[in-house]
Amino acid sequence: MRTVVAALLVLVGLWFSLSGAVGVLRMPDVYSRVQSGTKAITMGALPVLLASAVATGVTSYNTSRAVLIGLLIAITNPAASHALVRAAYRAGIPQWSGAVRDDGHRHEPDRSR
Numbered sequence: 001m002r003t004v005v006a007a008l009l010v011l012v013g014l015w016f017s018l019s020g021a022v023g024v025l026r027m028p029d030v031y032s033r034v035q036s037g038t039k040a041i042t043m044g045a046l047p048v049l050l051a052s053a054v055a056t057g058v059t060s061y062n063t064s065r066a067v068l069i070g071l072l073i074a075i076t077n078p079a080a081s082h083a084l085v086r087a088a089y090r091a092g093i094p095q096w097s098g099a100v101r102d103d104g105h106r107h108e109p110d111r112s113r
Contacts, residue, residue, distance in 0.1 A: 002054055009051035017044030029096040030088050038081040046070050 020040020027033045049070045053063040095102060 002057075006051040006055035009047045009054065013044045013047035013051070016040060016047070020044060028098070030093055031085055031095060034081050034085050034088075038077055042073060042077050045073055049073075 017040050020036050020038075020043075023036025023039070024033050027036055049066040053060070053066045056062045
């Protein structure tokens, strides 16, 4: 039974990784691509780590490692992608021409002086 659950979790992780990779290739601008990459890393890795914990058992040494790595990914990946997008926005990388609006320009301080 644990093997079946672990296999299903690996398939879920594979699905998110694949959809994120397709999103990185197909999205029109850097901001959308970062969002797709973040989804691929976070939601692709967490089910696979959970599958590792389920397959080896709750009391296994690998489970504690998988939980620790999962927590680190869940904390650092969104923060890193936010910093990357903010740096791209401040560097003046334009949004996709079909974007509905850009509210960030009203909140960023003027650094031209």
